[in-house]
Amino acid sequence: MIQKRIESLRPTYAQIDLKAFGHNIEQARKLSGTDIIAIIKADGYGHGAVRLAEYAIKNCGVRKFGVATVLEGIVLRKSLGPEPEIFLLGYVDQYLHEEVFINKLIPAVFDDEIAEAYHSFLEQNNLKADITLKIDTGMHRLGYSPEMDYQEFLKKYPRFHVCHVMSHLSSADSDIEYSYQQKERFCSFIKNNNITAETSLLNSSGIANISNECTLARPGIMLYGYLYGNNNVDLKKVMRIYSKVVHIKRIPKGETVSYNRRFTADKDMTVGVVPIGYADGYSRNFSNRAEMRVNGVNCPVLGTVCMDMTMIDLTNVPLDGSYPEVEILGDNISAEKWAELADTISYEILCGISDRIPRIYKD
Numbered sequence: 026m027i028q029k030r031i032e033s034l035r036p037t038y039a040q041i042d043l044k045a046f047g048h049n050i051e052q053a054r055k056l057s058g059t060d061i062i063a064i065i066k067a068d069g070y071g072h073g074a075v076r077l078a079e080y081a082i083k084n085c086g087v088r089k090f091g092v093a094t095v096l097e098g099i100v101l102r103k104s105l106g107p108e109p110e111i112f113l114l115g116y117v118d119q120y121l122h123e124e125v126f127i128n129k130l131i132p133a134v135f136d137d138e139i140a141e142a143y144h145s146f147l148e149q150n151n152l153k154a155d156i157t158l159k160i161d162t163g164m165h166r167l168g169y170s171p172e173m174d175y176q177e178f179l180k181k182y183p184r185f186h187v188c189h190v191m192s193h194l195s196s197a198d199s200d201i202e203y204s205y206q207q208k209e210r211f212c213s214f215i216k217n218n219n220i221t222a223e224t225s226l227l228n229s230s231g232i233a234n235i236s237n238e239c240t241l242a243r244p245g246i247m248l249y250g251y252l253y254g255n256n257n258v259d260l261k262k263v264m265r266i267y268s269k270v271v272h273i274k275r276i277p278k279g280e281t282v283s284y285n286r287r288f289t290a291d292k293d294m295t296v297g298v299v300p301i302g303y304a305d306g307y308s309r310n311f312s313n314r315a316e317m318r319v320n321g322v323n324c325p326v327l328g329t330v331c332m333d334m335t336m337i338d339l340t341n342v343p344l345d346g347s348y349p350e351v352e353i354l355g356d357n358i359s360a361e362k363w364a365e366l367a368d369t370i371s372y373e374i375l376c377g378i379s380d381r382i383p384r385i386y387k388d
């Protein structure tokens with residue numbers, strides 16, 4: 026009932042298939058051979074981090090989650106309670122140390138400046154805390170060099186409990202040889218320093234393409250049903266976006282459609298108006314390029330995508346007088362297709378679906 030009411034606020038909604046999310050979690054575990062840190066930063070890649078995490082805890086026994094920012098971590102902690110481990114993968118500003126500690130978030134320590142700042146906060150307050158030690162094996166974003174002196178680190182920062190050591194692959198979807206070099210550097214670091222903490226290296230493409238020698242893996246995009254560089258993994262798409270045609274008009278040959286008249290009808294046409302636009306994450310790059318699916322027919326976008334509306338060609342669609350449903354993203358039109366048209370990757374497409382589109386959860 027509530028779902029129906031939400032849908033009716035605006036006909037455009039994203040359906041989030043929680044069972045598909047659970048299925049993908051199992052696939053990630055099976056392929057990696059270990060448990061996972063489920064990466065649900067950026068509001069679960071646009072799917073809704075809290076609802077996904079609640080489902081994953083209850084139905085899949087997931088206990089570890091990864092987010093990017095302190096705020097993302099706090100939102101999860103407040104919703105999920107004290108039990109799950111929440112890893113911060115990114116940079117933490119000094120003024121947030123208290124929030125990090127109070128909310129039992131596990132920050133990534135990736136250089137001495139960061140280490141000293143968090144350690145002196147702990148010292149001043151006579152506290153100890155879990156941290157992730159982040160090693161840079163070739164991504165050259167965040168991380169200590171694998172040449173770092175681990176014993177010295179432990180001596181220098183006695184208030185840290187290193188519960189997790191991680192590194193991140195730069196090119197697991199495009200350069201397997203380089204990924205293996207990174208893995209080799211990471212495994213040597215772990216072995217040479219007799220590390221007994223949890224370890225993780227593999228993201229989704231890494232899980233699909235590289236054997237796992239760590240105790241954990243960190244899948245993100247594959248949990249949402251997408252993967253680059255390996256199409257043999259049985260994944261299910263989690264997000265589908267539907268709407269309906271809200272207005273239909275006929276235009277004669279030679280008329281133009283939408284802003285700046287970038288489409289001219291080459292015949293008499295039936296035009297449908299769909300309430301989704303670039304403010305929803307439906308990119309303006311899709312103007313005259315994308316398609317939506319109506320009653321089994323792929324309908325080209327006509328002219329410029331507007332902020333809140335997009336026009337499509339309904340000329341070949343059998344219509345019965347009612348306003349038909351529209352599949353905008355789903356079984357026939359994937360985020361990869363959108364990404365291709367917008368010259369980006371499915372990650373950016375999924376994260377870019379705006380809050381204006383209600384998420385309707387189905388399990």
Ligand SMILES: Cc1ncc(COP(=O)(O)O)c(C=O)c1O
Binds near residue numbers: 064193227228244245
């Ligand atoms: C540190 C870290 N680990 C894991 C992931 C998950 O990566 P993917 O979505 O490619 O599986 C990300 C995502 O960007 C990340 O930054």
